[in-house]
Amino acid sequence: MSILPLPFHFLLLFLLPFHVISQSTIQNDQNTLLNLKSFWSNPPPLNHWNQSSNPCSWPEITCTGTNITGVTIYNQDITGTLPPFICDLKNLIHLDLNYNYITGNFPTELYNCTNLRYLDLSQNSFVGKIPEDISRLSPELQYLSLFGNNFSGDIPISISKLSKLTSLQLHQNLFNGTFPQEIGYLNDLEELNLSFNKFTPSRLPESFTQLKWLQNFHMTEANLVGEIPRNFSGMPAMKLLDLSFNRLNGSIPNDLFLLKNLTEVYLYKNNLTGEIPDSIEALNMEIIDLSENKLTGKVPGGFGNLKQLTNLTLMFNQLSGEIPASIGRLPNLRDIRIFTNNFSGQLPPDFGRYSELAIFDVSKNQFTGNIPENLCYSTKLIGLVVYTNNLSGNIPKSLETCSSLRNLQLYDNQFSGEIPNGLWNVSSLENMMVSDNSFSGELPPEMAPNLSILEISNNKFSGEIPTGVSSWTNLRVFKGSNNLFSGGIPQNLTSLPNLETLLLDGNQLSGELPATIVSWNSLNTLNLSRNQLTGQIPAGLGFLKVLSVLDLSRNNLSGQIPELGRQLVSLDLSGNNLAGNIPAQLDNGAFEGSFRDNPGLCSNNPLLGLNSCSPRSQTTRSSKISSKSVAIIASIAAILFVLAVITTGYVIALYRRRKHDFNSNWKFTSFQKLTFTESTILPCLNDNHLIGQGGSGKVYKIPVNRSGDVVAVKKISIKKDIDLRLEKEFLAEVKTLSTIRHLNIVKLMGHISCDDSRLLVYEYLENRSLDRWLHRKQAPTSRGLTGSVRHVVLDWPKRLHIALGAARGLSYMHHDCCPAVVHRDVKSSNVLLDSAFNAKIADFGLAKILEKGNDFTMSTVAGSFGYMAPEYAHTTKVNEKIDVYSFGVILLELTTGKEVNDGNGHSSLAEWAIQHALGGEPIEDVLDNDVKKPVYLKEMTSVFKLGLWCTSRLPTNRPSMKEVCQMLQRCGPAVAVGTRKNGGDVVDHLPLLKLENV
Structure with a gap:
């Protein structure tokens, strides 16, 4: 046994107290953490926190030696407040509780964390004001992030006393007061973000020019008003300047680009005027974004020296x-x-020759000359967009080998010659839009395998449509109007499964239409007018489930019109040789003008303006009845007569009883042939049949025959001389729906009225309203309505189908009804679903017929909170764009799964969505997790963006419902997106989405 030297025993005696102290500290810290876990009700993500393990082994804990110095609990669904004992962790330096659900006011308990250097409480649910004495936080604090909460009021002056701050993140709150100019005296500050708040309008403080080390500066949409400070000389180390979305005016300071360390400048979406400064010394500049202002003058020549x-x-x-x-x-x-812009002259010929150019968009200017030859020299070019200029000449042959090219838009120029053969087959090409030029040549038998949009209208293309068209399997849009195509329409053209729009009008096509339609299951729009087509209209067109626009006018078609009217919104068969009766489903005023200049057609509907169909021209069974049949019918009639006599007394008694019970002044007005009367409806208006109740009445589900057919009846009670508003709603609904016939608008079968009540009789839709499915409000099961609350999640294909159906209904109201109809209360509870989840717009109690082309002002505002367009709430101005806004909210509901007033601290879902998009966060983060799958992400993202566009604050920036329909039909592959720093997504201004207008 060895004996330790005496000095070592003294060393042990010396170190032992420190060991005991260390063990005691770690034990105390462990107890504090376990108390923290218990305070938060033992959240499952912290189950591994226990007495038997070392806290330094827990992934949320950072230790320095045996001291706990860091706690990071990110995105663990923590709820409740921050406990007062958090600072019992005496050595705590780093505290990160980002992205949870912690509530309460700013936790002043943190003043006791005297060593704290890093504090992140962002993306929680804190409320109230930041306390005036926030400077009592640790004097060592370097990083403070409170963004994404609900803090309001002013930012206190004392925050500027945290003198060691290098990063201050206060964006995305509800600040509505002021921020102190003293922030400008934080000498070490490198990052300052005050964006997405609503501060009291003010100028940018001059003191901010003293932030000498500032690298990141964000005041996006902080509601500042004024000019950019003149003096930037106080910020020589600044690398990034972002003053976008701030309503800044005036000119860009001349010394802005004299900051030699400046690498990124974002001044987009302001009201800046004047010229771009031409004094440039920031030669390390990497990004310049001055878009969406009112700048004039030329591009400085000094930009050509910015090698980075x-x-x-x-x-x-x-x-x-x-x-x-x-x-x-x-x-x-x-x-x-x-x-x-208004740029002119020729494009510099060296574009792409010396760099890996990816996006080249110079459209809507006045450029002349040729496209630069070397744009795809590095084979990195993705988008070539030059439309609406005065460019001419041929397409560069170098594009034949541009394997990266996805988006080619050359339309509305003066190009000529033939498309280079190889360009037709570039494997990555998705969009080719070359309309409105003078291109010639024939179409190739094979196309790029990924081509989705082909627009070649208004050129000089000739020859036949190739039989190899069947290989264009991904094609969704084919627009070839007004060319010189000849020959017949090949059968193979009908085999394209994804084709949605086919325009070949204004050509020289001849022969008969294909008798068999193979795979046009997605076809929505078909225009073959102004050709030389002959033969009959194929019956197969009547079986296309989504066809809504059909134009076969000005051909030589003959024969009878087949059954066509499934979902048609627009039909034109005029200028042919068609004959016979108009099919029943087309024989109404909605198709006025669709059949003119066909002398052989007839109709008994005067609205169509055709010859009347004489009884002799109609084939009836009566002319073929044999004498034996007459005898049988006579016998049956005699029997029925006897039965009628026997039951007359019973019928009279029953009628008198019902007359006594229900008041004999009920009047039933039907808009179609029905198999029931008011006597079927009235006895069932009781709670046993009640299925819903709204602001203007109750809704009942009522069986009308033994076969199980049911109708929905909405009852509006009228109090004489008091409830005039409800009477007006009833008359508006009847007037509107009685004139509308469309697959995506609920059918009003009739109405029943008496002195004090009004009943509207609708078709019954099995799956009820959309909001019940989206927001778990007792959605029907797959077997129909039950008393249970079992929720069935709508998958994305169904949601997209519903969105498109509802859009078609509104588009018909806005664009195809004369005069146009504005619904005024579009919301998910007014989108009804049949058994196949076909959407139908319902509840027109607030609708108003508009005189075509005129707006009007309502005396009162009607509608639902969260769906009302901003201008409607303030001015009561009414036009179709208020429905577009409301429909945009529905798109946001469909994509996010959120309810309309679930704005996460914002006033509404629409406001929250635009704040999220402009905040630069990934859109997929807000998509509904119940349906979000990788295969659907592109479509869901596109529809979300479309919802943003529809809910643009300015009505003029919103699309029309006709445009919305077109976008929904091609929502997936037609969007090309580039990400902009701190500005969300900016669409490469393809015609599909225009988020720059939001």
Whole structure:
């Protein structure tokens, strides 16, 4: 046994107290953490926190030696408040509780964490004001993030006393007061983000120019008003300046680009005027975004010296002149977007020759000359967009080998010659839009395998439609109007399963239409007018489930019209040689003008303006009845007569009893042939048949025969001389629905009225309203309505189908009814679903017929909170765009699964959605997890963006419902998106979505 030297025994005696103290500290910290877990009701993600394990082994805990110095509990669904004993962790330096559900006011308990350097409480549910004494936080604090909460009021002056702050993140709150200019005296501050708040309008404080080390500066949509500070000399180390979305005016300061360390400038979406400064010393500049202002003048020649520049974005200004040739030789330029200006002259020929150019968008200018030959020299070019200029000549042959090209838009120029053969077959090409030029040549037998949109209208293409068209399997849109195509329409053209729009009008096509339609299951729009087609209209067109627009006018078609009217919104068969009766489903005023200049057609509906069909021209069974049949019928009639006599007394008694019970003044007005009367409806208006109740009445589900057929009846009670509003709602609903016939609008079968009540009789839709399915409000099961609350989640294909159906209904009301109809109360509870989840717009109690082309002002505002367009709530101005806004909210409900007033601290779902999109967060983060799958992400993202566009604050920026229908039909592959720093997604301004207008 060895004996330790005496000095070592003394060393043990010396170290033992420190060991005991260390063990005691770790034990105390462990107890504090376990108390924290218990305070938060033992959340499952912290189950591994227990007495038997070392806290330093827990993934949420950071230790320095044996001291607990860091706690990071991110995205663990923590609820409740922050406990007062959190600072019992005496050595705590780093506290990150980001992305939970912690509530309460700002936790002043943190003042006791005297060593704290990093504090992140962002994306929680804190409320109230930031306390005036927030400077009592640790004087060592360097990082403070409170963004994504519900803090309001002012930002206190004392925050500027946290002198060691390098990063201050206060964006995405509800601040509605002021922020102190003293923030500008935080000498070490590198990042400042105050964006997405609603501060009291003010100018940008001059003191902010003293932030010498500032690298990141964000005041996006902080509601500032005023000019950019003149003096930037106080910020020599600044690398990133972001003052976008701030309603700034005036000109760009001349010394902005003199900051030699500046690498990124974002000033987009303001009201800046004047010219771009031409004094440039920031030679390390990588990104310049001055878009969506009112800038004038030329692009500075000094931009051609920015060898590190990767992104130049100047779109939506009033800039003019030629583009400096030196910009085309920048070695790192990847993305140039200068569309919608007044630029002229020729495009610099070296674009793409010296850099890996990916996006080249110069559309909507006045450029002349040719497309630069070397745009795809590096084979990195994704988008070539030059439409609406005065460009001419041929397409560069170099594009034949541009294997990266996905989006080609050359339309509305003066190009000529033939499309290079190889360009038709570029494997990555998705969109080819070359309409309105002078291109010639024939279509190739094979196309790019991924081609989705082919628009070649208004050119000089000739020859036949190739039989190899069957290989164009991904094609969704084919627009070839007004060319010189000849020959017949090949049978193979009908085998394209994804084709939605086919326009071949204004050509020289001849022969008969294909008798058999193979796979046009997605076809929505078909226009073959102004050709030389002969023969009969194929009966197969009547079986296309989604066909809504059909134009076969001005051909030589003959024979009878087949059954066509499944979902037709627009029909034109005029100028042919058709004959016979108009089919019953088309024989109504909705198709007025659809059959003119067909002398052989007839109809007994005077609205169609055709010859009357004489009884002799109709084939009836009566002319073929044999004498034996007459005898049988006579015998049956005699028997029925006897039975009638026997039951007369019973019928009279029953009638008198019902007359006594229900008041004999009920009047039933039907809008179609029905097999029931008011005597079937009235006895069932009781709670046993009640299925819903709204602001203007109750809704009943009532059986009308032994076969199980049911109707929905809405009862509106009228109090004489008091409830005039309800009477007006009833008359509006009847007037509107009695004139509308469309597959996506609920059918009003009739109405029943007496002195004090009104009944509307609708078709019954088995799956009830959309909101019940989206928001778990006792949605029907797959077997129909039950008393249970078993919720069946609508998958994404059904949601997209519902969105498109509802859009078609509204589009018909806005664009095809004369005068147009505005619903005024579009919401998910007014979108009804039949057994196949076909959507139908319902509840027109607030509808109003508009005189075509005129707006009008309502005396009162009607509608539902969260769905009402902003201008409607303030001005009561009514036009179709208020319905577009409401429909946009429904799209946001379909994609996110959120309810309309679930705005996460914002006033509504629409407001929350646009704040999220502009905040730069991934859109897929907000999509409904119940249906979000990788295969659907692209479509869901596109529909979400469409919802944002529909809910644009300015009515003029919203699309029409006709455009919405078109976008929904091609929502997936037609969107090309580029991400903008701190600005959300900016669409590459394809015609599909225009988020720049939101």
